Amino acid sequence: MEGFMEIEARDFSFRYSESANAALSSLTFAIPSGSCCAILGPTGAGKTTLLYALSGALGAHYSSGRGTGLVRIGGEEFNPVPQNVLFPRVGLALQEPHVQISGLRETVLEEIQFTLENIGLDDNLIEARTIDILRQLRIQHLAERKPGTLSGGEMQRVALASLLVARPPVILLDEPVTSIDGPGCLTLARSIVSLKKKSTVLFTDTGLDLALSVADWILVLAAGHQMFFGEKNSFLQNVQSFSGILPAHIWQSISNKLLAPGTDRQRRFARALGIR
Amino acid sequence: MFFGPSTKFAFTFLLGACAFALSWQLNIALAVFVVFLEHRAKPFRPRSSQTHRAFRRFAVQISLLALFIVILNSLFLRGAGQKIGSLDLPLYVDGLKFGLAVGTRVMLLSLSILLFFTSTSLREFSFLLLNAGIPTSIVTIILLSSHFVEQLPSKIGQIFSAQEARGAPVKSKLLARARSLFSVLSPLVLSSIAESVERGTALELRGFRGQLQIRKSDGEKLSFPGYVFLLLGVLAILWKVLWK
Numbered sequence: 001m002e003g004f005m006e007i008e009a010r011d012f013s014f015r016y017s018e019s020a021n022a023a024l025s026s027l028t029f030a031i032p033s034g035s036c037c038a039i040l041g042p043t044g045a046g047k048t049t050l051l052y053a054l055s056g057a058l059g060a061h062y063s064s065g066r067g068t069g070l071v072r073i074g075g076e077e078f079n080p081v082p083q084n085v086l087f088p089r090v091g092l093a094l095q096e097p098h099v100q101i102s103g104l105r106e107t108v109l110e111e112i113q114f115t116l117e118n119i120g121l122d123d124n125l126i127e128a129r130t131i132d133i134l135r136q137l138r139i140q141h142l143a144e145r146k147p148g149t150l151s152g153g154e155m156q157r158v159a160l161a162s163l164l165v166a167r168p169p170v171i172l173l174d175e176p177v178t179s180i181d182g183p184g185c186l187t188l189a190r191s192i193v194s195l196k197k198k199s200t201v202l203f204t205d206t207g208l209d210l211a212l213s214v215a216d217w218i219l220v221l222a223a224g225h226q227m228f229f230g231e232k233n234s235f236l237q238n239v240q241s242f243s244g245i246l247p248a249h250i251w252q253s254i255s256n257k258l259l260a261p262g263t264d265r266q267r268r269f270a271r272a273l274g275i276r
Numbered sequence: 277m278f279f280g281p282s283t284k285f286a287f288t289f290l291l292g293a294c295a296f297a298l299s300w301q302l303n304i305a306l307a308v309f310v311v312f313l314e315h316r317a318k319p320f321r322p323r324s325s326q327t328h329r330a331f332r333r334f335a336v337q338i339s340l341l342a343l344f345i346v347i348l349n350s351l352f353l354r355g356a357g358q359k360i361g362s363l364d365l366p367l368y369v370d371g372l373k374f375g376l377a378v379g380t381r382v383m384l385l386s387l388s389i390l391l392f393f394t395s396t397s398l399r400e401f402s403f404l405l406l407n408a409g410i411p412t413s414i415v416t417i418i419l420l421s422s423h424f425v426e427q428l429p430s431k432i433g434q435i436f437s438a439q440e441a442r443g444a445p446v447k448s449k450l451l452a453r454a455r456s457l458f459s460v461l462s463p464l465v466l467s468s469i470a471e472s473v474e475r476g477t478a479l480e481l482r483g484f485r486g487q488l489q490i491r492k493s494d495g496e497k498l499s500f501p502g503y504v505f506l507l508l509g510v511l512a513i514l515w516k517v518l519w520k
Contacts, residue, residue: 057477087483099471100478103423104416104488106397118483148426162482 005074005089005169005200006033007054012069012080014053016062022224023049026069029229031217033074033169036192036201038211041221047204048095050221051172054202055092056082073170088119091168095175097159101147108150109134109143112162119166133165137191153184160188164195171195173203177210189213279319281400282407283502284392286509291388293509295381297516300373303380310387311335314394322394331394338386342379349375398422402488407497412488420475424468431467435460 008030015022024046031037039047052058054073058065059081067080073090094100105111109130116126134140139157142150150158156176164171173192177185192214195201205211211218211232218235220228228235294306313320314331322328350360355370393401398419405415439459498506 055481057481060480061477085480087481092481094474094478094481096474099474100482102479102482102484103426103475104398104402104419106399110399114484115482117488118485148423166483 006072007031007037007074007170007200007202008070008072010070010072012053012067012071014049014058014065014067014081017064017066023065024053024221025224025226027221027226029217029219029226031200031202033200034196034198035216036196036203036214037217037219038215039202039204039219039221040206040208040211041204041227042206044223045221046224047221048174049224051092051174051202051204053081054170055090055172056084056086057092059083060085086170088166088168090170090172091163091166092172093160093163093174093176095178097152097156100159100162101155103147106146107143108139108145108147108158111147111158112165115162115166129165129167133161136194137161137164138187153180156180157184157187160191164191167198169199171199171201173201175204175206177205177207185210279501280499281396281404282498283505284319284396285404286498286502286505288388288392290505290509290512292385293512293516295384295388297512300376300380303384307380307384307387310384310391314391320391320395323397327394331390334390335387338383342383345379345382346372346375349378406488413486415488416486420472424472431464432460435463438463 009027012024012027013022014024027050029037039050041047049058052062053067054071059067059078060083069080071078071081073082073086101111102114105114112130112133113126116129121129134143137157137160139154139161142154142158145154147155147158156178157180160173160176176188180188189210192201192203192210196214196216203210203215215232218228218230218232219226291306291310295303298306314322314328322331349371350367351371353371353374354368355374358369359365360367360369360372396404402415402419405418406412
């Protein structure tokens with residue numbers, strides 16, 4: 001399953017049955033195929049709910065919730081959300097990688113192959129793709145390890161590999177940097193850049209680092225409301241005008257990273273933005 | 277594969293049947309043979325050194341348990357009331373015989389089952405069950421449960437540490453620890469329920485629809501020795517039931 005798919009939401013809202021307030025409220029955005037969008041916002045902003053909605057897990061498991069509006073993935077319209085998990089068209093990596101490890105397989109290699117077995121690929125293709133993804137994410141050395149013995153960062157990469165091996169045209173990553181250290185973040189950023197050549201990537205984050213390095217589009221959510229959607233450049237150019245509407249932590253992060261003079265990188269960013 | 281999982285399973289069945297059918301002397305001999313197989317025979321070698329150590333530890337523990345069963349029966353099972361030898365100890369012959377039969381039976385049975393599981397991977401075991409016609413849903417439940425059990429010690433450890441940090445008397449006297457058990461068990465149960473829901477979603481998100489797919493490389497038919505082991509096992513049980 002390869003090829004590009006664009007993602008669009010029009011006036012999309014969702015409310016869980018047990019909640020009085022909408023988890024997502026009137027979201028409208030369109031992410032072109034083959035690009036990368038960072039969904040930013042504080043905890044409880046609705047980032048994970050949005051990813052669940054796009055993957056189909058929300059419709060499949062929270063059918064009692066109420067959704068309105070329109071979601072379009074790769075030209076196919078869902079009104080309001082897909083009612084079945086869209087894998088392998090859409091792949092979602094969960095925030096907690098240890099949950100994504102099936103426990104049905106003995107080694108990392110078998111764990112990754114499990115995804116392809118579910119799709120029903122033949123043995124040769126399974127072998128080839130597994131080796132390819134192990135190389136791509138630089139985790140060949142983990143192949144024979146037991147998934148349960150991996151560290152947080154290693155498990156995150158294995159969970160990612162077990163998703164990416166299916167080559168979904170749309171990749172959703174829920175806070176992918178949570179348990180990854182600095183070098184791991186760099187590897188992940190490189191992986192996302194290479195993924196953009198084949199897929200449309202959406203990821204959530206509470207910080208800005210990854211978004212500024214790899215995202216083409218930025219969607220900012222706060223308490224389920226869309227605070228901003230646009231290209232990264234437009235986000236950066238108008239960053240000061242968002243100070244009133246952006247969630248405090250994002251604004252704080254921007255101030256720390258971009259506006260305050262300090263490290264070379266901050267100065268470089270500030271120069272790029274025309275800020276002293 | 278000459279001695280694949282299904283042949284090993286048939287061999288385990290034969291050992292289990294022998295444990296019920298044969299005398300205690302032969303059971304002891306077979307138990308020693310099982311320990312030898314674990315150490316020397318390639319198909320029965322444990323999958324890691326940790327598993328090897330656990331097997332050794334278990335072999336010692338089960339031997340002690342068998343000895344305990346023998347002593348207990350010798351002491352309390354009088355039978356005809358005949359005492360052992362000329363000693364004035366209250367040890368009875370009938371109790372000793374019964375204890376030896378039960379103790380060695382338990383020992384051989386436990387060791388042979390452990391021999392199978394220490395040398396068979398989870399994947400091999402799951403496909404063995406599927407090939408045997410066990411429904412996928414049941415195999416999946418078994419595998420997920422085994423994964424959960426595997427993670428249980430570390431989870432309990434985490435909860436213990438968390439509760440200890442909050443002042444729960446998890447390392448004090450037995451009674452206080454028993455009282456704090458609820459504070460350990462309730463988060464364990466609740467987190468397990470929440471995690472099982474998430475795990476189900478995660479499996480679905482990887483295309484799992486409750487059907488474990490069998491690949492060509494997973495298929496393994498019972499070899500000729502496997503059939504021989506099964507037949508001998510059945511004959512041993514029949515002999516025990518019909519002729520003894």
